[in-house]
Ligand code: NAP
């Protein structure tokens with residue numbers, strides 16, 4: 001039985017990855033931060049199957065002793081401060097978690113478990129103000145936020161440890177991926193949750209920022225499969241994971257309101273400058289040909305199916321909550 005250590009297991013991707021690894025027969029160990037309240041909502045259904053260890057990416061010793069005790073075959077580093085707007089408000093902390101945190105995990109592996117295979121959760125935000133369309137593994141980075149800058153560091157330190165110490169360390173450059181488990185501050189979930197609340201009469205408006213930004217959105221369940229496939233290869237290599245299709249925030253909003261039977265979004269959506277960013281990433285669209293060719297990876301959920309599944313899940317959830325009260 002293989003052992004996988006997952007940082008960020010309480011996040012959206014951590015929950016889908018843990019499900020996949022359990023299905024594949026792994027012993028799954030999740031690193032969580034100590035909190036005074038329970039924040040394990042996304043993995044509540046897995047608590048009997050996953051082992052938890054307490055640690056923090058800010059704390060080198062905790063990471064090193066966890067890697068030593070768990071003796072993982074594979075390490076998935078998903079933990080990060082992942083919300084882009086928060087990275088302007090807390091740039092130093094974002095750098096500590098999202099950039100230096102990667103070095104702490106790599107250092108731990110190098111020192112006590114060099115045979116472990118390492119996956120780094122890199123991001124399309126590294127492409128930022130894109131220098132070519134579509135973006136591939138060789139496209140130059142031009143990050144537009146402290147988050148994007150921190151992810152560029154995480155990417156290159158992963159490449160550097162692979163080349164310096166011969167570790168099996170890979171960087172998955174994943175474009176936006178969403179689900180019913182996405183945090184409610186990210187735009188897709190903010191929209192699906194807002195639509196559900198409007199549908200059930202809890203509010204009459206949804207305040208958003210830039211509706212013209214374009215993203216290559218996929219389904220998180222499809223994307224964690226790519227993470228796992230990257231660590232099953234013979235040689236460590238980096239991959240772009242994307243659908244190859246791009247849509248505007250406006251497209252997402254329009255389909256979401258239509259799916260809920262609310263008609264035109266224009267009746268409900270207001271523009272609020274508080275949600276506009278100091279520097280925007282206007283257009284992302286990835287070319288995942290290498291992953292298709294070498295990993296046999298294909299996304300299974302389309303953009304339209306994704307919007308629909310998120311809106312339906314939030315409408316059902318809000319209806320169930322209202323029924324309870
Ligand atoms: P998420 O839902 O925000 O989850 C982030 C996870 O990181 C949570 O489990 C969080 O724990 C943990 N964490 C944060 N700071 C930590 C620290 N100092 N020590 C230990 N754990 C810490 O993010 P996600 O959407 O699942 O994304 C997973 C990873 O992929 C992230 O690295 C993200 O930057 C990257 N990524 C995401 C996307 C996307 O579209 N989703 C695309 C490309 C890359 P708590 O529950 O305790 O807060």
Ligand code: F7E
Pocket residue numbers: 082083084122123124125174175176177185186187188190207208209210211213214215249275276277280281
């Ligand atoms: O914004 C626009 C906003 O916050 C998407 C993270 O997982 O994916 C994510 O980063 C777009 C931006 O995601 C609102 O300006 C308009 O252009 O959902 P988001 P993100 O910034 O693309 C990448 C790949 C990651 O790696 C990150 O960790 O939507 N937008 N109005 C809005 N965005 C938000 N959040 N809220 C709004 O009201």
